Amino acid sequence: MDNYSTEDPAETIRVTDLADAASLIPRLKLGADEVHVWLADLNQPAEKLKPLLAADEIARAERFHFEKDRKHYIVARALLRKLLAVYLRTTAAEVRFDYTEKGKPSLEGVQNNLLNFNLAHSHGKALYAFSRGRKLGIDLEFIREDFGGQEIAERFFSQSEIAALGNVPSGLSKQAFFNCWTRKEAYIKARGEGLSMPLDVFDVSLAPGEAAALLRNHKEPAEVARWSMQSVCVPLGYVAALVVEGHSWNLKRFKIDSVV
Amino acid sequence: MASLVQDILRIGENNAAEDLTRFNSSGVLKDLGRVDNQVKIKGFRIQIDEVETILRQSPDVRECAVRAREDAIGEKRLLDRKALPAPERKANSYQQQSCASKYTTAEQKLMTIWADVLKLEHVGLHDNFFDLGGDSVLGTLILARAAQAGLKFSPKQLFQHQTIAELSDVIR
Numbered sequence: 215m216d217n218y219s220t221e222d223p224a225e226t227i228r229v230t231d232l233a234d235a236a237s238l239i240p241r242l243k244l245g246a247d248e249v250h251v252w253l254a255d256l257n258q259p260a261e262k263l264k265p266l267l268a269a270d271e272i273a274r275a276e277r278f279h280f281e282k283d284r285k286h287y288i289v290a291r292a293l294l295r296k297l298l299a300v301y302l303r304t305t306a307a308e309v310r311f312d313y314t315e316k317g318k319p320s321l322e323g324v325q326n327n328l329l330n331f332n333l334a335h336s337h338g339k340a341l342y343a344f345s346r347g348r349k350l351g352i353d354l355e356f357i358r359e360d361f362g363g364q365e366i367a368e369r370f371f372s373q374s375e376i377a378a379l380g381n382v383p384s385g386l387s388k389q390a391f392f393n394c395w396t397r398k399e400a401y402i403k404a405r406g407e408g409l410s411m412p413l414d415v416f417d418v419s420l421a422p423g424e425a426a427a428l429l430r431n432h433k434e435p436a437e438v439a440r441w442s443m444q445s446v447c448v449p450l451g452y453v454a455a456l457v458v459e460g461h462s463w464n465l466k467r468f469k470i471d472s473v474v
Numbered sequence: 475m476a477s478l479v480q481d482i483l484r485i486g487e488n489n490a491a492e493d494l495t496r497f498n499s500s501g502v503l504k505d506l507g508r509v510d511n512q513v514k515i516k517g518f519r520i521q522i523d524e525v526e527t528i529l530r531q532s533p534d535v536r537e538c539a540v541r542a543r544e545d546a547i548g549e550k551r552l553l554d555r556k557a558l559p560a561p562e563r564k565a566n567s568y569q570q571q572s573c574a575s576k577y578t579t580a581e582q583k584l585m586t587i588w589a590d591v592l593k594l595e596h597v598g599l600h601d602n603f604f605d606l607g608g609d610s611v612l613g614t615l616i617l618a619r620a621a622q623a624g625l626k627f628s629p630k631q632l633f634q635h636q637t638i639a640e641l642s643d644v645i646r
Contacts, residue, residue: 365618409629
């Protein structure tokens with residue numbers, strides 16, 4: 215089930231292709247036992263994409279202190295709208311979001327019954343996951359070079375994860391930390407929880423080379439069988455994980471390249 | 475900060491004794507009469523209020539009072555400000571106290587931690603963590619470091635109170 219590999223079988227779609235939803239619909243048929251994952255480069259012309267955003271999204275964009283963050287947010291949101299529009303057979307501006315109390319975005323009203331989605335972005339890249347009827351969560355992290363993962367692990371990870379991290383050779387510890395982090399984050403996102411869910415009540419695998427897995431949930435043991443977890447192939451320097459409700463689904467990957 | 479210094483240096487270029495007017499609490503301009511709130515330093519006439527006004531424009535300055543050190547001029551012209559001691563560098567002087575009490579200990583600790591985690595030179599009391607580029611990993615790192623420094627709060631509290639000012643209010 216683990217999809218971690220060096221070759222890249224993702225189908226490439228250009229941003230300009232997204233404007234022509236009609237021609238994409240047959241290529242993007244999303245079956246009930248399918249999950250689509252999109253990797254996008256966020257270095258796209260933000261000003262051109264900005265008109266697709268709703269007023270609250272533009273207001274949010276304007277609050278960023280740094281231009282880079284502002285642009286990446288605009289592009290990430292605009293691409294999400296474009297992709298949702300293709301799957302919903304509507305237009306990007308017609309997409310209406312709803313937010314749970316914990317901040318997870320979903321679709322509003324009748325659109326919500328048609329499609330599940332989740333997204334993550336980090337350091338100029340975004341990942342989007344779509345399904346029909348299966349809850350899902352995705353996380354993407356750039357492996358920061360000078361980063362105090364140890365401090366987070368010691369305070370927030372489970373005992374068995376801290377022990378497993380200790381067994382990883384030091385050259386791989388950053389990779390292992392972000393394996394663990396993205397898998398945990400994808401799981402709580404799939405459940406619709408924010409970081410209010412304690413991170414130490416469940417264990418995930420983390421050793422580089424080992425398949426991604428939800429190993430135990432100490433409070434709700436049945437959870438382990440309810441979800442499937444796998445890593446997602448992303449560019450060197452990034453780590454990503456996907457958690458989907460149920461089993462026997464097929465992953466189809468797409469990517470949107472940079473145009474600048 | 476450089477422009478603040480330039481602004482202060484520019485004071486005195488066109489100064490004259492002025493009628494002092496202020497907005498009172500209901501927003502009405504009130505004439506406080508002619509106030510010679512000026513000092514002469516090395517031949518330049520300095521309007522004390524202007525120095526204070528510009529200092530207050532800096533986000534790092536919450537409140538300030540300015541007086542000139544030359545006692546002869548200071549005593550004569552600084553009105554109620556003459557109650558202030560000369561700015562000597564000794565322990566427990568007025569200035570050191572006021573400088574240290576500008577931020578609470580918790581605020582100071584959080585500003586250091588945030589700046590360090592976000593890799594910024596300075597984080598202000600009212601800067602929003604997510605607006606500065608913060609995300610869940612960095613937020614969790616802040617939680618870990620704050621706890622290490624004796625400041626405990628939950629991820630939920632950080633997500634609900636996204637500035638140091640708000641956060642230090644709820645963990646007080």
